[in-house]
Amino acid sequence: MSPRTATALILGAALASAGNAARAADAPSFDRPGIAFATGTLPKGAFAWEQGLPDFERDDSGGTRSTTYSANTNLRLGLSDHVELQLATSPFNYLRERDSDGRRSRHGAGDTGVALKIALPSSHDKFSWAVLGSVTTASGDREFSNGATQYSLGTTLGYDFSDAVSGALYFNLDRSDGADTWSWSPSLSYAVNDRVAAYLEAGWSHADHQPTTSVAGVGLTFMATPAIQLDVSLDAGLDRDSPDLQGGVGVAFYFD
Secondary structure: OOOHHHHHHHHHHHHHHHOOOOOOOOOOOOOOOOOOOOOOOOOOOOOOEEEEEEEEEEEEEEOEEEEEEEEEEEEEOOOOOOOEEEEEOOOOOEEEEEEEEEEEEEEEEEEEEEEEEEEOOOOOOOEEEEEEEEEEEEEOOHHOOOOOOEEEEEEEEEEEEEOEEEEEEEEEEEEEEOOEEEEEEEEEEEEEOEEEEEEEEEEEEOOOOOOOOEEEEEEEEEEEEEOEEEEEEEEEOOOOOOOEEEEEEEEEEEEO
16 A cells, blocks of 8 residues: 555545544634644544645755655544644655755654643733643654754644634744753734634744844644634744744644
8 A cells, every 4th residue: 555545545534533532522723824722622532633744844045945844743632622732753754855966855753742731820801821741752763853842832722803804923942952942922813704714923043152043934724623623824934044934734623
């Protein structure tokens, strides 16, 4: 069986299963797409599979154009109504490079991480927030690995301005191999209707002894069913040190 056929069968089975799940309840906020994660967590015993189909990053630098495609996967399990466990990995990545010497390509697996997400209490109906702590091991192939264990702690603050408009602020700290990387991102979302939503976002990141990078872009989500979300997103680099383009298409399934 070819990888393409196996992928189609797995997605088909997930579509059928998710289509029969969560009929009576609204699906939760998924963590993809976008820079920030959602402030909501899964109910106890619920499960979500978020999959890039694929995600990508393209950069032209020093006479070399590189494009990376990644099958980013995030599996989420509700441990309680306010706590969930996550497993994130990238089982398949494809890197294509082109320069004056010709074309090259490589493929392999990325790193794997485990995270705990907690939705924190709020006394205001329109305000929500959550924290996410994770440990990512350098288990991937050399071209697609961070090269060292990474510890991360992030938070998203969300506010509903109206039934259709909401905003979020995301802050994150990564520590790996003795170096810190600080990131933050504001975003604004608009619910077009019950099934379609769009957002604008920007993001800045600064690592020790490295230049600050910045991106900005848009995204769109579509609820194909109450338990299946389709997404597309695209961010553009705002400076010479950022990737030229990054984004992707993806799908998320919710199982209650």
